[in-house]
Amino acid sequence: MSGAPLPNGIVAIVKRDCPTCELVVPVLAQLAESAVGLTVFTQDDPSFPPGIEAVDDTGLDVSYTHDIETVPTLLKVSDGAEVGRLEGWSRPDWEAFTGVSGLGVELPEWRPGCGSLSVDPDRVDALRVRFEGGVLRSRRLQLAALEDEMEALFERGWSDGLPLVPPTEARVLRMLEGTTRAPDEVVAVVPPILVETTVEKIAVNAVMAGCRPEYLPVVLAAVEAACTDTFNIHGLLCTTYFSGPVLVVNGPIARRIGMNAGHNVLGQGNRANLTIGRALQLVIRNVGGGRPGRDGIDRSAFGSPSKLSFCFAEDEANSPWKPLSVEAGFDPDVDTVTLFAGHGPSAVVDQLSRSPEDLVKTFATRIAGSFDPFFARRLDNMMFVVGPEHARVFHGGGWDKMRVRQEINSAVFAASSRGVPDAAWNSPAIVFAGGDAGMFSAMIEGWVSGPMGSQMICHEIRG
Amino acid sequence: MTTILDPTSETQPITRQRVARPASIEGLTVGLLDISKPRGNVFLDRLEELLVERGLEVKRYKKPTFTKPAPADLRYQISQECNLVIEALAD
Numbered sequence: 123m124s125g126a127p128l129p130n131g132i133v134a135i136v137k138r139d140c141p142t143c144e145l146v147v148p149v150l151a152q153l154a155e156s157a158v159g160l161t162v163f164t165q166d167d168p169s170f171p172p173g174i175e176a177v178d179d180t181g182l183d184v185s186y187t188h189d190i191e192t193v194p195t196l197l198k199v200s201d202g203a204e205v206g207r208l209e210g211w212s213r214p215d216w217e218a219f220t221g222v223s224g225l226g227v228e229l230p231e232w233r234p235g236c237g238s239l240s241v242d243p244d245r246v247d248a249l250r251v252r253f254e255g256g257v258l259r260s261r262r263l264q265l266a267a268l269e270d271e272m273e274a275l276f277e278r279g280w281s282d283g284l285p286l287v288p289p290t291e292a293r294v295l296r297m298l299e300g301t302t303r304a305p306d307e308v309v310a311v312v313p314p315i316l317v318e319t320t321v322e323k324i325a326v327n328a329v330m331a332g333c334r335p336e337y338l339p340v341v342l343a344a345v346e347a348a349c350t351d352t353f354n355i356h357g358l359l360c361t362t363y364f365s366g367p368v369l370v371v372n373g374p375i376a377r378r379i380g381m382n383a384g385h386n387v388l389g390q391g392n393r394a395n396l397t398i399g400r401a402l403q404l405v406i407r408n409v410g411g412g413r414p415g416r417d418g419i420d421r422s423a424f425g426s427p428s429k430l431s432f433c434f435a436e437d438e439a440n441s442p443w444k445p446l447s448v449e450a451g452f453d454p455d456v457d458t459v460t461l462f463a464g465h466g467p468s469a470v471v472d473q474l475s476r477s478p479e480d481l482v483k484t485f486a487t488r489i490a491g492s493f494d495p496f497f498a499r500r501l502d503n504m505m506f507v508v509g510p511e512h513a514r515v516f517h518g519g520g521w522d523k524m525r526v527r528q529e530i531n532s533a534v535f536a537a538s539s540r541g542v543p544d545a546a547w548n549s550p551a552i553v554f555a556g557g558d559a560g561m562f563s564a565m566i567e568g569w570v571s572g573p574m575g576s577q578m579i580c581h582e583i584r585g
Numbered sequence: 586m587t588t589i590l591d592p593t594s595e596t597q598p599i600t601r602q603r604v605a606r607p608a609s610i611e612g613l614t615v616g617l618l619d620i621s622k623p624r625g626n627v628f629l630d631r632l633e634e635l636l637v638e639r640g641l642e643v644k645r646y647k648k649p650t651f652t653k654p655a656p657a658d659l660r661y662q663i664s665q666e667c668n669l670v671i672e673a674l675a676d
Contacts, residue, residue, distance in 0.1 A: 263590070275589075326590045411594070
């Protein structure tokens, strides 16, 4: 965004509806008399300040395009470019800034400014569309005034079956505030039609999914990770099996954006959990053209409710163990999203075991019902979300995640003639989450794993 | 009127496909859309006479200007009120 032209000298931006601006009117008069070359821009009333000929900025062109957040603001302009900035009223600062002494000697020494109209929450969306709407490359579609917006989005085939938030320019620009990445940056090549998708297109779908702007970095990372050969969202989409992408968020961002890692962690009620996973699925549907049904490439025989959004965070604050992302090789302060081709969950119930040795048998038995150790050699298509009460039993016996994992492998492959495989961070993956009452864990079963299917991927979330 | 951004990869045209031609026009409502070119109304008036003689219901519409596509509101109104539409080009 290039700023509106500024005159050289000292520029003051003010509004009448600001007591500090009213206060400094005599000072502005002094500066107008001086040799500093003062130009005043006024945001709300072109006749303000009285006695000084001000430039009308009621359209907020200058204020918005020069990122004015406070009034009064003084700018020092040389060769049309800003070289200095001062906010609010402070006699010593104003004198030093302008080189004029004896400014406003009757006034209090210091007063904070007021909010600029260009950052007024009620105006900023419209201003952003006016000044920055040009960065949006997506095709515009006009809905008729009498057309129901929600129904119109359903009719165009963009919905997963739930209502969508209409992706207006204002909402998409607000969404893009959530990332430092340029709107036209290519994020991934999205199957099944293998088309490049940009930050902007993902933002459009994130708006429709109901995301807040601060969720966007997670969605971008999820799309990047999903569209790798490692994760293979194409095959996952096409399979007749149940699975879809399961997302686990680690790192400080999970708490910062308010994700749920506690009670009802895999259920309803949390906007971030429900909309981030949904946004990924909408990108696949709308950008990639991956749709279920007779005319689509999603050929799942049953699907699963978790194909709407299956996304949650690890409860790192309460976990006695290393986070999943740290086991995968990232530093604890790095934000990551882990993608796993899975579905479910199903319950692991054990309210009686009080030792790790007893409890792990329940986990192994649970796997045996759905896993053939003579067919598959690894548990890398399996995730356990271990609840606090089960983790207490494991941790109380001195077992960390890796020990739990090794013991599960030992039990599951005990009868295999090929022996017990080495356990890696993802075989099975273990995540600490869930409500603090209930001696349960959740098992999330997966799809075909390894290079022939989908491999679990832990991917860094960038800004 | 709401303007929204296309969430797709934009490989398909925005305009949606026309509905299939009906086997018969008996009992249908026909919209006559004047695009605001001079004398287009002469043609549409005659069509209206012929259609009304056959017992059809006819509704008349007019674009504000022939130089621009029909406004979204007008297109929506026609789609809600008619089964068929005839658009007249004249000069």
